[in-house]
Amino acid sequence: xxxxxxxxxxxxxxxxxxxxxxxxxxxxxxxxxxxxxxxxxxxxxxxxxxxxxxxxxxxxxxxxxxxxxxxxxxxxxxxxxxxxxxxxxxxxxxxxxxxxxxxxxxxxxxxxxxxxxxxxxxxxxxxxxxxxxxxxxxxxxxxxxxxxxxxxxxxxxxxxxxxxxxxxxxxxxxxxxxxxxxxxxxxxxxxxxxxxxxxxxxxxxxxxxxxxxxxxxxxxxxxxxxxxxxxxxxxxxxxxxxxxxxxxxxxxxxxxxxxxxxxxxxxxxxxxxxxxxxxxxxxxxxxxxxxxxxxxxxxxxxxxxxxxxxxxxxxxxxxxxxxxxxxxxxxxxxxxxxxxxxxxxxxxxxxxxxxxxxxxxxxxxxxxxxxxxxxxxxxxxxxxxxxxxxxxxxxxxxxxxxxxxxxxxxxxxxxxxxxxxxxxxxxxxxxxxxxxxxxxxxxxxxxxxxxxxxxxxxxxxxxxxxxxxxxxxxxxxxxxxxxxxxxxxxxxxxxxxxxxxxxxxxxxxxxxxxxxxxxxxxxxxxxxxxxxxxxxxxxxxxxxxxxxxxxxxxxxxxxxxxxxxxxxxxxxxxxxxxxxxxxxxxxxxxxxxxxxxxxxxxxxxxxxxxxxxxxxxxxxxxxxxxxxxxxxxxxxxxxxxxxxxxxxxxxxxxxxxxxxxxxxxxxxxxxxxxxxxxxxxxxxxxxxxxxxxxxxxxxxxxxxxxxxxxxxxxxxxxxxxxxxxxxxxxxxxxxxxxxxxxxxxxxxxxxxxxxxxxxxxxxxxxxxxxxxxxxxxxxxxxxxxxxxxxxxxxxxxxxxxxxxxxxxxxxxxxxxxxxxxxxxxxxxxxxxxxxxxxxxxxxxxxx
RNA sequence: GGGCGCAUAGCUCAGCGGAAGAGCACUCGGUUUACACCCGAGCGGUCGCAGGUUCGAGUCCUGCUGCGCCCACCA
Numbered sequence: 010x011x012x013x014x015x016x017x018x019x020x021x022x023x024x025x026x027x028x029x030x031x032x033x034x035x036x037x038x039x040x041x042x043x044x045x046x047x048x049x050x051x052x053x054x055x056x057x058x059x060x061x062x063x064x065x066x067x068x069x070x071x072x073x074x075x076x077x078x079x080x081x082x083x084x085x086x087x088x089x090x091x092x093x094x095x096x097x098x099x100x101x102x103x104x105x106x107x108x109x110x111x112x113x114x115x116x117x118x119x120x121x122x123x124x125x126x127x128x129x130x131x132x133x134x135x136x137x138x139x140x141x142x143x144x145x146x147x148x149x150x151x152x153x154x155x156x157x158x159x160x161x162x163x164x165x166x167x168x169x170x171x172x173x174x175x176x177x178x179x180x181x182x183x184x185x186x187x188x189x190x191x192x193x194x195x196x197x198x199x200x201x202x203x204x205x206x207x208x209x210x211x212x213x214x215x216x217x218x219x220x221x222x223x224x225x226x227x228x229x230x231x232x233x234x235x236x237x238x239x240x241x242x243x244x245x246x247x248x249x250x251x252x253x254x255x256x257x258x259x260x261x262x263x264x265x266x267x268x269x270x271x272x273x274x275x276x277x278x279x280x281x282x283x284x285x286x287x288x289x290x291x292x293x294x295x296x297x298x299x300x301x302x303x304x305x306x307x308x309x310x311x312x313x314x315x316x317x318x319x320x321x322x323x324x325x326x327x328x329x330x331x332x333x334x335x336x337x338x339x340x341x342x343x344x345x346x347x348x349x350x351x352x353x354x355x356x357x358x359x360x361x362x363x364x365x366x367x368x369x370x371x372x373x374x375x376x377x378x379x380x381x382x383x384x385x386x387x388x389x390x391x392x393x394x395x396x397x398x399x400x401x402x403x404x405x406x407x408x409x410x411x412x413x414x415x416x417x418x419x420x421x422x423x424x425x426x427x428x429x430x431x432x433x434x435x436x437x438x439x440x441x442x443x444x445x446x447x448x449x450x451x452x453x454x455x456x457x458x459x460x461x462x463x464x465x466x467x468x469x470x471x472x473x474x475x476x477x478x479x480x481x482x483x484x485x486x487x488x489x490x491x492x493x494x495x496x497x498x499x500x501x502x503x504x505x506x507x508x509x510x511x512x513x514x515x516x517x518x519x520x521x522x523x524x525x526x527x528x529x530x531x532x533x534x535x536x537x538x539x540x541x542x543x544x545x546x547x548x549x550x551x552x553x554x555x556x557x558x559x560x561x562x563x564x565x566x567x568x569x570x571x572x573x574x575x576x577x578x579x580x581x582x583x584x585x586x587x588x589x590x591x592x593x594x595x596x597x598x599x600x601x602x603x604x605x606x607x608x609x610x611x612x613x614x615x616x617x618x619x620x621x622x623x624x625x626x627x628x629x630x631x632x633x634x635x636x637x638x639x640x641x642x643x644x645x646x647x648x649x650x651x652x653x654x655x656x657x658x659x660x661x662x663x664x665x666x667x668x669x670x671x672x673x674x675x676x677x678x679x680x681x682x683x684x685x686x687x688x689x690x691x692x693x694x695x696x697x698x699x700x701x702x703x704x705x706x707x708x709x710x711x712x713x714x715x716x717x718x719x720x721x722x723x724x725x726x727x728x729x730x731x732x733x734x735x736x737x738x739x740x741x742x743x744x745x746x747x748x749x750x751x752x753x754x755x756x757x758x759x760x761x762x763x764x765x766x767x768x769x770x771x772x773x774x775x776x777x778x779x780x781x782x783x784x785x786x787x788x789x790x791x792x793x794x795x796x797x798x799x800x801x802x803x804x805x806x807x808x809x810x811x812x813x814x815x816x817x818x819x820x821x822x823x824x825x826x827x828x829x830x831x832x833x834x835x836x837x838x839x840x841x842x843x844x845x846x847x848x849x850x851x852x853x854x855x856x
Numbered sequence: 857g858g859g860c861g862c863a864u865a866g867c868u869c870a871g872c873g874g875a876a877g878a879g880c881a882c883u884c885g886g887u888u889u890a891c892a893c894c895c896g897a898g899c900g901g902u903c904g905c906a907g908g909u910u911c912g913a914g915u916c917c918u919g920c921u922g923c924g925c926c927c928a929c930c931a
Contacts, residue, residue, distance in 0.1 A: 162929085180928075187931085203931060216931095253930045266929045327928075340929080372860080376926070379859070383927085471926085499925095536879090537868085541861095543925090545868055549880055556893040567890030614870080617878070632890075714897090721897040727886045755888075755896095810875080819911035820874095828874050835875065 014058070014686045015125040017065035019452040026062035027457035028054055029441055030126065031465045031473070032134065034073035035108055036080050039118035041500040041508065041534075041546065042466060044518035047124050048531040049497060049538060049612060050464045052666035055125060056607055057461075059662065059690035065457050066125060067444055069132035070113055074433040075169055075333045078395040081107050097394050104395050118519065123527045123669050125686070130453075132444040134436040135397070142443035143436050144400040144412075146484055151401075151411045155349045155483075156389075158409070162266040163388050165341035166331040167287035167300075171392040172345050174432055175385055176472050177332045184323040188308060189255060191316050193232035199224065199243065200318050202254035204326060205264075206311070207303040209234065210291040211282035212241055214260040216271055219245035221256055235316045236307070237293065244275045263342040279342055285392075287339055300339065346390040346399060346429070350479065354381040356487070357478035365489045366478065369610050370540035373467055373496050380471045381478075389432045396430030403427065438476035441490035448484075460491040467496040467541055495610045498543035521551050528668045529554040535667045536616035557620060558671050561664070564628050565657060565675045571639055572646075573653035575680045580648050582699070587746065588634040589652045590702035595626055596656050601693040603663050612667075619664055627656065630710065637752045654679065659691045701742075708743050708773045709750060715771045716754035716780065722792045723767075723784065730757040732783040734765075740776035759783065767793070770849065772842045774834070794853060797846050804842040811836035 017027075028050050033043060054066045081104050082092055092100040119126065132139060150156040164173040185204040192199050192215060199215055215232055217224035227243045234241060241260075248271060249258050262272030262279040272279055282291040287300045294310070295303045311317050329338035358381040360366050361374055368374040390399060402410045405423040412419070436443070441463075445454040459481075465474065474494060481490030501507055502514040521530040533554040537544040582590055599622045606615035638649040657679060665672040665685050676685040725731065733756040735747055743750070751757065759781075766784035770777050811832050814820055821829065 201931080205931085248930095250930055258931050260931095265931075267931075268929090270929085326930090376860070379927075468926090539870085542869090547868075547880085550868085552893075553880065556891095559893045560891065563891035563894090565890090570890070617870080621878080628891085629895090717896060718898085721885070724885075726888095727896060728888050807875080814874095814912080817911055821911085823911055824874070832875080 014684065015064075015066070016127050016129055017453075017457070018063055019456050021063035023061055023063040025065070025456045025461075026054070026057040027065040027067070027460045028462050028464060029067045029444055029460055030069060031463075031469075032069045032071040032132075032437065032440060033115045034076055035070045035112040035133070036073055036076050038114045039122070039518055041516055041518050043115070043118075044122060044521075044530060045497060045500060045534040045538065045544070046464055046466070047119060047122055048534045048667070049495070051122075051124055051531070051669070052535055052607070052612065053462060053464070055666040055669065055686070056690060058125075058686065059665070059688055061689075065127055065130065065453070067130050067132065067457075068116070068119065068124070068126040068128065069440075069444060070115070070134070071433060071437055072133065072135040072396065074391060074393055074396040074430065075171070077104060077108075077112075078393050079169070079333065081395070092394060100394050121519070121522055121527065122531070125669070130444070134433075134440070134443075138446070139436065139439070139443045140397055142439050142447050143397045143431065145448045146439060146480065147400055147431075148411050150348065150483070155353065156346060157349060158344060158346050160342060160344045161347070161388075162264075162269040162340045162342050163345050164329060164338045165285070165343070166334065166336050167285065167339055168334050168336040169331060169393075170285050172341075172343065172388050172390060173331060173338065174388050174434070176434075178329040178338050179332050180327045180329055182325045183328040183337075185326055185328070186308075187254075187321040187324040187326075188317060189319040190235070190259075190311055191318050192234060192259070197227065197230055197232060199227060199232060199257045200255045201257050201259040203259055204324065205304065206307045207289065207295070207300055208261040208264045208282070209259055209307065210237060210289065210293070210295065210303075211261045211263050211280040212239075212259045213262055213272065213277045213280055214241045214275065215243045216246045216249050216258045216260050217243065217256060218249040218251045219247065221249075221251045223251075224257060235314055236310055237291075242275075242277075244271070244277075246271050246274060265340055269342065281342060283339065283341070285341075345388050346401075346427075348387040348389055350384045350387050353479035353483055354384045354475070356482045357381050357475055360478060360482055360489045366491060367493050369493060369495045373470065373541055376467075377470060377475065381475055384475075387432075387476075389435050390427075390429040391432055392428075393430050396433060397436055399427040399429050399431060401427040434472060434476055437473055438480040439484070441477055441481055442485060458485060459489050462493045462495055463491040464495045464497065466499060468499060470496060496541050497538055498541055501543055501545045502547075516546055516548075525551045525555040526558070526670070528558050528670050531669070532557065532616060532667050535612045536620070538612040539614070540610055557624070558668060560624060560628060561668070562671060562675065564623070564632060565661070565679070567632065568653045568657050569678060571635070571653070572650045573657055573679065574650055575654045575658045577647065577651035577654060579651045579655050584648060585652070586634075586638060586645075586648075587702040587705045588631060588638070588749070589648065590699045591706040592627065592631040592656055593652065594696075594698040594703065595622065596659050597693050597696065598698065600659060600663065600691045604690070604693070607666070616667055619660075619667070623660060623664075627660065630706070631656070633753055634749055637749050641748070661685060662688050662691050704775070705742055705744075705746065708741055708775070709746050709753075711773055712741075712743065712750055712771050712778055713753045716750070716756070716769070718796075719769055720755070722796050723789050724792070725784075727755065730755055732757055732759045732763055734759045734763065734781045735778060736781075737776055737778045741771075741773040741778045742775040743773075743778065756780075756782070768849070768852070770845045772838060772845055774838060777841065777845065790853060794850070797850055797853075801843065801846045801850075804839050804846065808836060808839040808843060811839060 030050065031046065050066060054064045058064045085091060095103060147156060164178045166173055187202055187204055188206060189200050189202045192201060201215060212234055217228065228245045229243065231240050231242050248267060249256065260268045260271050260277065262269045262277050263281045264283065282289060283300060284290050289295045289298050289303045295306055298306060308317065330336065331338055358378055361368060361377060368377060400412050402412055402419050402424045404410055410419060441460050442454060442458050445451060445457055447454055463474065477490050499507065508515045518530060529551055533550045536554065537546065599618060602618050603615050606618065635649050635653055639646040661672045661676040662685060673685050676688065735750065738744060738747060763783050765781040767782050767788045769780045769782065814832055815836065
């Protein structure tokens with residue numbers, strides 16, 4: 010394959026088509042999800058290229074903040090060092106070195122998969138130009154008041170030592186203990202319930218609902234906390250649910266988001282009792298204990314004082330975990346940077362609502378709306394070293410200066426840059442335009458924004474898609490980042506379980522590439538893809554696809570061996586046989602169907618149609634019929650070669666997006682042209698099907714199948730030729746097809762010494778064909794009788810059903826005419842079938 | 857706790873108002889010169905349960921049961 014087919018041309022006059030790759034982590038290697046996603050993107054881009062578009066499929070990678078930092082820190086730990094031993098600058102240097110040496114394995118794996126991406130435009134989120142995009146949009150958002158710094162309760166990972174956004178927290182139902190503690194004494198005491206007893210060290214109030222009669226008398230009073238002896242007020246707050254627990258809540262503003270808000274409303278102090286590692290800092294006996302050691306210690310101390318009123322164990326409740334390291338997340342009061350999402354999310358919702366961006370499948374748009382309508386502000390600062398450093402400098406009085414890329418950072422000893430970096434998703438959100446050169450107005454940006462389609466899994470609809478929508482619309486003055494969003498499903502194992510290392514059910518796509526090849530792997534994945542639907546993958550599927558590619562290979566080889574060619578003109582239809590006309594019409598219908606299905610992202614159905622046509626129509630019937638035609642003289646053979654060449658040419662082009670390698674080899678061999686990559690996508694001729702030919706081939710198929718069934722029932726050897734005489738072919742509309750039937754049913758023309766051993770009648774829609782065969786007394790009467798009685802029962806059932814339906818006066822009144830006609834035809838066929846079978850049974854009885 | 861989805865052949869799924877389908881698996885038979893990674897013939901389903909709408913319901917409505925998934929600051 011010559012180079013350059015996959016390089017986009019920003020000066021091209023062709024219509025642009027652009028997909029940016031969802032950037033895999035630089036730490037990642039190819040898993041089945043990638044293989045699926047890439048197969049689909051490649052299919053889309055290859056088809057559009059064949060349709061005449063100037064296609065850009067842009068590859069790249071994500072710097073993957075926490076993930077990458079973790080990998081390198083682990084490496085350092087192996088050397089007995091921490092990142093602090095190196096210092097920030099040296100550590101970042103080390104990460105870059107790691108990337109150069111071990112990062113980006115996935116890029117080579119993409120090459121093995123055969124991705125037709127434009128390598129000349131490969132990007133990395135930490136590229137200098139993409140970093141400029143990050144700084145530019147940060148500055149713009151800040152100046153528009155959409156980025157702010159505030160002290161808030163955020164999700165904190167005590168192991169990674171960084172803030173996390175909501176989506177980096179995964180909830181699971183964990184076992185805990187709900188304990189009820191008595192605060193205060195006597196009439197003024199109150200019982201609160203908690204799962205995190207240690208936080209009571211930071212309590213600064215008790216809250217009750219204002220309308221709760223039980224506690225009305227306590228509102229405004231004070232209560233003495235056990236252990237610390239601190240005195241805190243009892244406040245009334247609407248947020249408290251009187252029906253939960255005791256109806257009274259301990260309030261820890263520094264360590265619980267709800268409590269923080271209650272604290273704000275009542276001007277309560279926020280007492281921080283834990284450090285960034287999760288160790289207790291409050292003075293006293295618990296100081297220095299880890300939060301999970303402090304919890305039982307606090308409970309024990311309370312019990313000793315007789316403060317524990319009740320314990321409920323186990324108590325299942327949702328607990329947040331760090332999505333990177335699974336450590337239990339700690340709500341923590343700290344100063345962080347936030348994006349004010351409400352206005353951005355509103356625009357993101359509107360773009361989908363008014364159809365500028367279409368989500369496939371449409372049902373998932375509902376989830377998208379749910380999400381954008383309920384988004385919290387986005388915490389974007391991370392206490393890491395690997396990532397885009399926040400472009401903010403603090404002056405002598407901590408006066409904030411925001412510096413965009415156009416300005417030099419302020420010099421002087423009194424200025425220091427914010428030490429934090431941005432959430433990885435911040436730069437990912439810019440991907441659809443930062444990769445094209447934004448903020449500069451490059452030719453690529455003009456041409457390929459908005460991107461045509463985004464292909465990604467529905468699991469990151471919220472993580473990534475929403476954010477790209479928000480930032481794309483914001484940065485590009487209201488123009489959406491993509492016209493279409495195609496969401497594929499998740500890959501599961503054969504029993505429908507999620508693939509995961511811990512379950513040990515992961516199928517490595519690389520092993521499939523080795524054993525079945527890229528074509529089979531890709532066809533398997535494309536074949537299983539329906540919009541939004543998950544896919545259960547099993548080894549058998551890959552083997553089936555491999556078999557299919559092999560079938561295609563053999564069929565093509567056979568056609569070529571027999572002189573199939575695209576050089577020969579396909580003759581006028583008048584010169585063609587019914588089989589030729591039929592296969593040409595079927596090919597035409599296939600073109601329409603497959604084109605339509607691809608256009609609607611119905612990859613699975615498109616592959617199914619291609620598979621069925623190739624195997625069950627082209628190979629099973631047309632190739633067999635073509636053998637007869639090629640043996641029928643030079644003229645017929647020439648015409649047949651032309652038809653074979655044409656059908657195969659179209660078929661290979663249709664298959665190319667999902668089976669790129671094999672089709673390339675076969676198509677160039679067939680046509681002698683340079684590459685199927687730049688061949689034209691087939692167009693349907695629009696000529697309606699030849700109904701007569703279609704009916705004849707359908708009749709032929711029924712007749713041949715019936716004869717084969719007869720042979721099978723009679724236990725005839727498949728290779729054994731049986732002398733036979735046919736009559737009624739014209740009446741059944743099968744004029745001129747005797748030789749085809751003879752060949753396909755392995756009959757042979759009767760000789761002069763022909764003696765009929767058995768008579769077989771086959772009812773077809775237009776008449777009945779009778780076949781007299783000479784079995785020289787080998788007919789298995791019992792087998793035939795058995796078969797006849799089975800057929801008779803089926804026909805009688807059919808007759809009864811159709812008559813019942815037709816006998817219903819309401820049916821005749823209300824059903825459409827074509828339905829009635831169809832049912833009548835079925836009734837006639839069933840009736841004639843019954844007559845035929847009964848006659849045959851009588852004949853058998855006579856022998 | 858809120859939302860969404862799925863229950864059709866042994867398995868994975870398609871069909872979404874007018875004769876129950878495909879692939880794989882299974883059974884039987886095969887040296888048929890493109891292909892045993894193959895060929896031919898078969899077996900296999902009261903379409904989760906209960907109601908309802910309709911001349912007609914896997915297909916539309918309601919309820920139930922069983923599974924998924926997403927979201928979630930009831931301590």
